[in-house]
Amino acid sequence: MGFNSFMYMLIIPAFILTIWAQFRVKSTYKKWREVPVHSGITGYEAARHMLDTNGLQEVQIVPVPGMLSDHYNPVNRTVALSEDVYYGNSISSVSVACHEIGHAIQHKESYPMLSLRHRIFPVVNFASGVAPFLILGGFLFDYTNLIGFGILFFAVTVVFQLITLPVEFNASNRAREVMVSEGYITNEEERGVGKVLNAAALTYVAAALISLLELIRLVGIFNNRN
Template sequence: MYGYGYGYGLDPTIILVLIGVALSLWAQGRVNSTFSRYSRVRSMTGMTGAEAARRLLNAQGIYDVTVQQIAGELTDHYDPRTKTVNLSQSVYGATSVAAIGVAAHECGHAMQDNEGYAPLRFRSALVPVANFGSSLSWPLILLGLVFGGLGSPLVEIGILMFSLAVLFQLVTLPVEYNASARAVRLLDAQGILAGEEVNGTRKVLNAAALTYVAAAATSILQLLRLIILFGGRNRRDR
């Protein structure tokens, strides 16, 4: 069987997938090593991640957000639906520079939610659409190939659905970078961290942000691969 317009043999567009995998592995390794390094640096104030989070939220007049512990490693996140800052076990009760930085980052999202930060609202609105598109994209593409070939509208709809997931990844970038910027600024302003501690937290959050950059790049590369593959077959079929 011929493969996506390239005849027999290896599909050369697989290199795009491999680049995405390499980027993701590099970014995850970077955040793990940076977090591990600064998780061994105790903050001078001795505050835990949970205490720092509560202090930052109170300083911004946010009293309707709950700070709670959840299971897992680096599973920290803010849930706007339940108004909760969820901190992992390695962050909630830890007194390290890394833990306080991660906790502050999640508080940054709570602050975004509190003030109606437009990119966060847009991302939240995209969540169901992106999940729907991501889950349906490949089934639609495969159905289109089986029943109508690459000229089938189902293939085009499938690619469009996948592009919604790409859009979500792109919108995520300014949301995450803004939350990190808020975290670093407020930790310094509130005196929770100082001097080199602030710089250490900045490194941790910058490393974490790279995982979102890698995710966005991987999604874009996958979308580009779909376009190349199906476009190539269309040209051959004409």
């Protein structure tokens, strides 16, 4: 069995995992969106309280359209919550809201992996746009060095994805601890919270895995051409 065939045997299952992870995060979110928390607190209220108790009164929370469009913007110190999360009082809504606040707290505490991700983001943004053209151009014009440069740029994006994993897991862990200790959820509801946050984390794991395998495949092709 050739190297390429072996790598495709790994990449194809990883690609299937990515699709399944996307399906799972949406289905899990929808399932627990139908289950209100006993405290009755909304995603916005939980997020606001979590920010204030951590000395982040200056961080604003704004509703945004779209499903699972939630994110924390470190530039303008704003937490954007999808309308369903912002206004909802379900296990899904509170889980997602508190996860995003976890990122705001990471920013305040200069969590090392988050700081590293912020520093390399401009490079990654450039590299992700350039890498495909360099690799494609190298193959089209049979220019091995161009492929090599493309692989280097692609490697930067893979490193970024790998750095993202501990950032996301840490934010979820922070969220789960606060949600229980502050009474946003009961101990019995923590299972549902875990389901929602773990499903979301799986999408990052799957994306990083398939990118890493593709990088290994490209490096193998580059070495064979040399």
